[in-house]
Amino acid sequence: MHSQDPLLDIQNLSTFFHTEENIVRSVRNVDLKIYPGETIALVGESGCGKSVTALSAMRLVPMPPGNFENGRILFKGKDLLQASEQEMQKIRGNEIGMIFQEPMTSLNPIFTIGDQIIEAICLHQDKSHEEARKLALKVLKKVAMPSPETRIDQYPHELSGGMKQRVMIAMSIVCKPSLLIADEPTTALDVTIQAQILDLLDELKKETQMSILLITHNLGIVAQYADRVAVMYSGKIVELASVENIFASPSHPYTKGLLNSLPKDTISETLETIPGAVPHPAFLPKGCAFHPRCAEKMSECEQEIPGLQPLENHAEHQTACWLYNKTPAL
């Protein structure tokens, strides 16, 4: 069990988008605790609500059409959903760092990378320009930027994809956040660069006891870098367990399906697949949203949504599936 209080405690969060045509139920009654110093991976197929969960925690969901339907997001005990925009600006980039998928669109093309890191520093810390520049250089060295003294005065377009992602990481950690939200931080990068960046984040985490919410759909990355794993499907967390348990004894049929559909090291003829596709979040099937694709579907699955409950004798391994428990969701 965790002896400490959670750093981030998402309670019963629902985030919907009220578009002209319909209601998009992107995040539905999500509960998730992140403890100090842990990396928790949020996985699932595209469109299942990973990014909206992260954006909700940063209060960056566009409103309207977005809306928090219910829930609380406690960060160090304080409900972020009740915080003013001014308070959020103090927290963002300072206590909570973030790295997004697209480094190209996240950096401003008309400022040098040094200027952008310095701005991130001065926004949150009382530092002179000179001091901030020194710190910027230090953090660029920390993220292993090649020739940082030259690079600091260059513009984003003069850098490779890997270097831009290093700048993004430098900006996100320069204020020593206690939580880093990394949404597909290496998806756009090549494997050899990907390994460098993820090792770097892992080192920082160990050094500073930072917590990481790592969003990815690469299960190899999950296996290598996560402590715990939350599997999302159609806006809900359907399984939550330690990384060892997720890979060694997955329980939810969707988690099993994801793991089985990966090419294995043994040469097999055909891959196992999950039939069909993820439903659109405006047109969710009744009951367990996975039931149209589930080989183990029972009659109750089509009626009621299963709650996320601990497995018998495994308090830390939770699953939302009628095969394992008889408690409906809220």
Add this chain to the structure above:
Amino acid sequence: MKKVLQVQSLKKYFPIYGGLLSRETSQVKAVDDVSFDINEGEILGLVGESGCGKTTVGRMTLRLLEPTSGKVLFEGVDLLSLKGKELAMIRPKMQIIFQDPYSSLNPRFTVERIIGEALSVHGLAQGSELRKKVETLMEKVGLSRMYLKRFPHEFSGGQRQRIGIARALALNPKYIVCDEPVSALDVSIQAQIINLLQSLQKEDNLSLMFISHDLNVVKHLSQRTAVMYLGKIVELAPTELLNRKAAHPYTQALLSSKPSLDPTDRKRPIPLQGDVPSPLNPPSGCHFHPRCPKVVDRCKTEIPRQIELEAGHTVNCHLYDD
């Protein structure tokens, strides 16, 4: 074994314009002296980091892009010498499937029109016969014929990729370039498409060039694998052999950077340092030398030649040249 494709010393240099008069100031050597074959019914995997020239190679083998120099033989015929009618006759036998199932389909056309277009353009079918052929193709790639009149935006990513594959199959090709066909898809959908490509290879004896940067997918699917780095093939071997006995330091780095799916196995070898250099300004000698953990003096000046380690396994690296 019958060779469907033979590629010899293929090069593509793109001009770079600059200066006051927009004169050609330099060149990008996107593909620089590449040779390989593809056998009938074989899948050749082509892997390498972004920008190393994979797409450029694929497009040249279809003559969608004119090579700067080199030879491409398709079923023994010199593709680059063909003109007009002759070229038009051979084109249907060679097709391409793209990475992005979203942008590669015309949004204003129905599925029926997208899949059937080539058949009607070539005057191979029309009316109810065309409809039947389209339906057969849809069945083959696992799309319900109920979708005939639907538009691309009404489909999921995996379904759009199936439409792209049906379109490529319409003219009974012998050879298909698959340029990252599953990279944009989720794993469960990726598995569906991989199974489909594999069944096509078996049923229709198709030859495929499978471009990817996912080494696990290439390992699962391809009989042989070629590894590219900055415009050159640096290693080529039967896939099983390449995974067991990778010889080139870059191939070794690629394989060891691939995250293992076993969370209890976290001893990560030191990842490769540095970024992929720009092909505009490639390093001298062996292009890989600034990042190579095994670099020796001659690597900095001398371009390594191709060495055959054993039958079918070639590598370009000074370590094996003595």
